[in-house]
Amino acid sequence: MANYHLLLHSWGPEDFEKLKAKFEAAEGLPDLPAAAMRVCEAIDKGTSGAADLERIVLADPALTANILRVANSSFHGGGSKQTTTVKGAIMTLGEKSIRSIAVSVWVQSLVQQSQTSPSFSASRFSEHSMFVGFLSKYLLSVASKNRGAKSAWNADEIFAAGVLHDLGIALVASLEPGLYDHILRKAQADSTDLNVAFHSTFGKPVQSLAVIALERWKLPKMFVDVLLGYSDPLNAASEVDALCCVNLADNLALNSGYSFCDWPVKVSLNEEIISRVGLDPESIPEVLELTSRHTREFVAAA
Numbered sequence: 548m549a550n551y552h553l554l555l556h557s558w559g560p561e562d563f564e565k566l567k568a569k570f571e572a573a574e575g576l577p578d579l580p581a582a583a584m585r586v587c588e589a590i591d592k593g594t595s596g597a598a599d600l601e602r603i604v605l606a607d608p609a610l611t612a613n614i615l616r617v618a619n620s621s622f623h624g625g626g627s628k629q630t631t632t633v634k635g636a637i638m639t640l641g642e643k644s645i646r647s648i649a650v651s652v653w654v655q656s657l658v659q660q661s662q663t664s665p666s667f668s669a670s671r672f673s674e675h676s677m678f679v680g681f682l683s684k685y686l687l688s689v690a691s692k693n694r695g696a697k698s699a700w701n702a703d704e705i706f707a708a709g710v711l712h713d714l715g716i717a718l719v720a721s722l723e724p725g726l727y728d729h730i731l732r733k734a735q736a737d738s739t740d741l742n743v744a745f746h747s748t749f750g751k752p753v754q755s756l757a758v759i760a761l762e763r764w765k766l767p768k769m770f771v772d773v774l775l776g777y778s779d780p781l782n783a784a785s786e787v788d789a790l791c792c793v794n795l796a797d798n799l800a801l802n803s804g805y806s807f808c809d810w811p812v813k814v815s816l817n818e819e820i821i822s823r824v825g826l827d828p829e830s831i832p833e834v835l836e837l838t839s840r841h842t843r844e845f846v847a848a849a
């Protein structure tokens with residue numbers, strides 16, 4: 548009966564504050580694992596050395612395995628130079644990168660383990676998120692090489708931000724499954740994607756809910772800046788180049804079939820953003836094929 552009620556519930560802008568309150572409530576959001584908190588604290592305070600960080604990471608076998616896996620993926624500059632130890636990964640990548648990789652890994656596993664709406668596909672979420680993470684990172688390197696773009700965010704931070712960019716949708720599927728189903732049906736009826744369907748229901752972006760989670764977890768502010776800025780990067784107050792990379796990566800993912808939806812979503816690409824990134828339009832099919840291959844390999848190995 549409860550599900551029947553949820554299916555019939557009609558959502559509108561007047562429900563947004565209630566939704567926000569649910570995200571803000573202590574029992575609403577899942578907690579980050581203790582090891583995640585300790586890594587972030589250790590790096591934020593700047594009081595721990597590489598040896599302390601290594602100890603924290605090694606205490607969590609899943610985190611250790613995932614950091615090595617991400618650090619060695621070819622999109623992370625792996626390939627010929629393999630990193631076989633956590634110490635090596637910390638020395639090679641740096642603390643900010645380790646924190647970013649750890650955050651992306653934790654959020655992915657959080658989504659995989661959460662109880663969500665049956666219509667939410669954790670594997671599609673993972674594929675979309677990783678695709679956008681890998682491609683955002685690649686595009687930032689293109690922007691830097693071809694356009695001299697500068698960003699205060701490093702390559703691994705932009706990767707993690709790409710992985711997190713749709714966190715709001717995953718949290719809605721977990722905290723409010725009936726709403727997720729409503730948004731999914733609306734997106735299907737409009738042949739659009741879930742972010743657009745959420746916005747047209749509430750008049751607010753779903754990212755504003757994800758930001759509540761990021762602040763609760765005390766994650767670096769750059770993730771908040773990405774979530775709030777990537778959908779309209781040309782009007783962002785700062786980091787326009789990096790935000791253009793995440794925006795373009797997201798739209799290219801949707802156009803390549805890496806979306807949450809069973810139906811094809813086609814998004815028109817903004818030429819100003821493509822030109823700002825410095826991506827040669829003729830190279831797009833090859834870049835997508837490469838990103839797709841890395842994503843499939845990465846997700847299959849998880």
Ligand SMILES: [Fe+2]
Binds near residue numbers: 675679712713797
């Ligand atoms: Fe997305």
